[in-house]
Amino acid sequence: MLETVCTVGFYGFMRCGEFTVLKANQFDPSVNLCIGDIVFHKEMIVLKLKQSKTDPFRKGIYIQLHRVQNQVCPYKVLVNYCKVRESLKPSLPSNPLFISQNFESLERMYFINCIKQVLSLCGFNPDHYNGHSLRIGTATSAGKARIEDHLVKVLGRWSSDVIAGI
Numbered sequence: 387m388l389e390t391v392c393t394v395g396f397y398g399f400m401r402c403g404e405f406t407v408l409k410a411n412q413f414d415p416s417v418n419l420c421i422g423d424i425v426f427h428k429e430m431i432v433l434k435l436k437q438s439k440t441d442p443f444r445k446g447i448y449i450q451l452h453r454v455q456n457q458v459c460p461y462k463v464l465v466n467y468c469k470v471r472e473s474l475k476p477s478l479p480s481n482p483l484f485i486s487q488n489f490e491s492l493e494r495m496y497f498i499n500c501i502k503q504v505l506s507l508c509g510f511n512p513d514h515y516n517g518h519s520l521r522i523g524t525a526t527s528a529g530k531a532r533i534e535d536h537l538v539k540v541l542g543r544w545s546s547d548v549i550a551g552i
Contacts, residue, residue, distance in 0.1 A: 402517035422479025
Protein backbone atom coordinates (compact mmCIF):
# COMPACT_ATOMS: atom_id res chain seq x y z
CA MET A 387 0.00 0.00 0.00
CA LEU A 388 2.70 2.48 0.97
CA GLU A 389 4.57 2.04 -2.31
CA THR A 390 1.38 2.68 -4.28
CA VAL A 391 0.29 5.71 -2.28
CA CYS A 392 3.74 7.30 -2.54
CA THR A 393 4.06 6.54 -6.26
CA VAL A 394 0.57 7.78 -7.14
CA GLY A 395 0.94 10.79 -4.85
CA PHE A 396 4.31 11.68 -6.37
CA TYR A 397 3.42 11.22 -10.04
CA GLY A 398 0.02 12.83 -9.53
CA PHE A 399 1.38 15.92 -7.71
CA MET A 400 -1.19 15.07 -5.03
CA ARG A 401 -1.81 16.75 -1.72
CA CYS A 402 -1.90 14.38 1.24
CA GLY A 403 -5.54 15.30 1.87
CA GLU A 404 -6.44 14.17 -1.65
CA PHE A 405 -5.66 10.53 -0.90
CA THR A 406 -6.11 10.34 2.90
CA VAL A 407 -8.80 11.19 5.44
CA LEU A 408 -8.37 12.70 8.89
CA LYS A 409 -10.20 9.79 10.54
CA ALA A 410 -11.24 6.51 8.91
CA ASN A 411 -14.84 6.89 10.06
CA GLN A 412 -15.04 10.24 8.23
CA PHE A 413 -14.60 8.67 4.80
CA ASP A 414 -17.24 10.02 2.41
CA PRO A 415 -17.44 8.42 -1.05
CA SER A 416 -19.02 11.58 -2.46
CA VAL A 417 -15.86 13.51 -1.54
CA ASN A 418 -12.94 11.12 -1.03
CA LEU A 419 -11.00 9.05 -3.54
CA CYS A 420 -12.73 5.71 -4.23
CA ILE A 421 -12.00 2.60 -6.25
CA GLY A 422 -14.66 3.76 -8.71
CA ASP A 423 -12.70 6.96 -9.34
CA ILE A 424 -10.11 5.01 -11.35
CA VAL A 425 -10.42 4.45 -15.08
CA PHE A 426 -7.91 2.10 -16.67
CA HIS A 427 -6.77 2.72 -20.24
CA LYS A 428 -4.12 0.90 -22.25
CA GLU A 429 -1.36 3.46 -21.62
CA MET A 430 -2.64 5.42 -18.65
CA ILE A 431 -4.89 5.48 -15.62
CA VAL A 432 -7.17 8.42 -14.93
CA LEU A 433 -8.00 9.30 -11.33
CA LYS A 434 -10.95 11.57 -10.64
CA LEU A 435 -10.55 13.84 -7.66
CA LYS A 436 -14.05 14.92 -6.74
CA GLN A 437 -12.71 17.94 -4.92
CA SER A 438 -9.42 19.73 -4.60
CA LYS A 439 -8.08 22.81 -2.86
CA THR A 440 -7.89 24.70 -6.17
CA ASP A 441 -11.32 23.49 -7.38
CA PRO A 442 -13.61 25.91 -5.50
CA PHE A 443 -16.76 24.86 -7.36
CA ARG A 444 -16.09 21.15 -6.74
CA LYS A 445 -16.41 20.21 -10.40
CA GLY A 446 -13.69 17.61 -9.98
CA ILE A 447 -10.39 17.23 -11.74
CA TYR A 448 -8.75 14.37 -13.58
CA ILE A 449 -5.20 13.21 -12.99
CA GLN A 450 -3.50 11.11 -15.63
CA LEU A 451 -0.93 8.53 -14.58
CA HIS A 452 0.88 7.29 -17.67
CA ARG A 453 2.90 4.16 -18.26
CA VAL A 454 6.54 5.12 -18.05
CA GLN A 455 9.69 3.18 -18.80
CA ASN A 456 11.22 3.94 -15.41
CA GLN A 457 12.04 1.58 -12.60
CA VAL A 458 8.99 3.02 -10.83
CA CYS A 459 5.88 3.19 -13.01
CA PRO A 460 2.69 4.62 -11.48
CA TYR A 461 0.56 2.67 -13.94
CA LYS A 462 2.06 -0.71 -13.05
CA VAL A 463 2.16 0.02 -9.33
CA LEU A 464 -1.52 1.01 -9.21
CA VAL A 465 -2.63 -1.93 -11.37
CA ASN A 466 -0.76 -4.36 -9.09
CA TYR A 467 -2.14 -2.71 -5.95
CA CYS A 468 -5.72 -3.00 -7.22
CA LYS A 469 -5.22 -6.69 -8.04
CA VAL A 470 -3.76 -7.49 -4.62
CA ARG A 471 -6.36 -5.38 -2.83
CA GLU A 472 -9.22 -7.14 -4.62
CA SER A 473 -7.73 -10.57 -3.89
CA LEU A 474 -7.50 -9.78 -0.16
CA LYS A 475 -10.96 -8.27 0.20
CA PRO A 476 -13.43 -7.74 -2.64
CA SER A 477 -14.65 -4.17 -2.71
CA LEU A 478 -17.29 -1.88 -4.13
CA PRO A 479 -16.65 1.15 -6.37
CA SER A 480 -17.64 3.37 -3.43
CA ASN A 481 -14.96 1.91 -1.14
CA PRO A 482 -11.82 3.93 -0.38
CA LEU A 483 -9.04 3.51 -2.91
CA PHE A 484 -6.27 3.55 -0.33
CA ILE A 485 -6.67 1.59 2.86
CA SER A 486 -4.68 0.68 5.94
CA GLN A 487 -3.84 -2.85 7.06
CA ASN A 488 -7.24 -3.19 8.72
CA PHE A 489 -9.03 -2.32 5.44
CA GLU A 490 -10.18 1.10 6.67
CA SER A 491 -9.73 4.32 4.75
CA LEU A 492 -6.14 5.55 4.89
CA GLU A 493 -5.78 8.12 7.65
CA ARG A 494 -3.43 11.07 7.19
CA MET A 495 -1.46 10.48 10.40
CA TYR A 496 -1.17 6.74 9.75
CA PHE A 497 0.30 7.48 6.33
CA ILE A 498 2.69 10.13 7.65
CA ASN A 499 3.82 7.87 10.51
CA CYS A 500 4.46 4.99 8.08
CA ILE A 501 6.54 7.28 5.85
CA LYS A 502 8.53 8.55 8.82
CA GLN A 503 9.23 4.98 10.00
CA VAL A 504 10.54 3.99 6.57
CA LEU A 505 12.66 7.13 6.33
CA SER A 506 14.12 6.48 9.76
CA LEU A 507 14.96 2.88 8.81
CA CYS A 508 16.73 4.24 5.72
CA GLY A 509 18.84 6.58 7.84
CA PHE A 510 16.99 9.82 7.10
CA ASN A 511 15.81 12.24 9.76
CA PRO A 512 12.01 11.79 9.76
CA ASP A 513 11.52 15.23 11.31
CA HIS A 514 12.45 16.77 7.95
CA TYR A 515 9.41 15.21 6.24
CA ASN A 516 5.66 15.78 6.47
CA GLY A 517 2.44 15.39 4.51
CA HIS A 518 3.57 17.88 1.86
CA SER A 519 6.87 16.13 1.15
CA LEU A 520 5.59 14.15 -1.85
CA ARG A 521 4.33 17.27 -3.61
CA ILE A 522 7.44 19.23 -2.77
CA GLY A 523 9.57 16.34 -4.02
CA THR A 524 7.59 16.16 -7.24
CA ALA A 525 7.96 19.89 -7.86
CA THR A 526 11.68 19.71 -7.09
CA SER A 527 12.15 16.73 -9.43
CA ALA A 528 10.22 18.54 -12.17
CA GLY A 529 12.41 21.61 -11.70
CA LYS A 530 15.59 19.52 -11.89
CA ALA A 531 14.24 17.95 -15.09
CA ARG A 532 13.89 21.52 -16.43
CA ILE A 533 10.12 21.35 -16.77
CA GLU A 534 8.92 24.92 -17.10
CA ASP A 535 7.44 26.53 -13.99
CA HIS A 536 4.06 27.21 -15.60
CA LEU A 537 3.69 23.50 -16.50
CA VAL A 538 4.61 22.43 -12.97
CA LYS A 539 2.05 24.91 -11.66
CA VAL A 540 -0.68 23.44 -13.89
CA LEU A 541 0.25 19.81 -13.21
CA GLY A 542 0.43 20.44 -9.47
CA ARG A 543 -2.74 22.50 -9.45
CA TRP A 544 -1.04 25.39 -7.66
CA SER A 545 -2.92 28.66 -7.55
CA SER A 546 0.08 30.65 -6.29
CA ASP A 547 3.55 31.16 -7.74
CA VAL A 548 5.20 29.38 -4.80
CA ILE A 549 6.91 26.87 -7.11
CA ALA A 550 8.63 29.50 -9.26
CA GLY A 551 12.34 28.91 -9.37
CA ILE A 552 12.38 25.46 -7.75
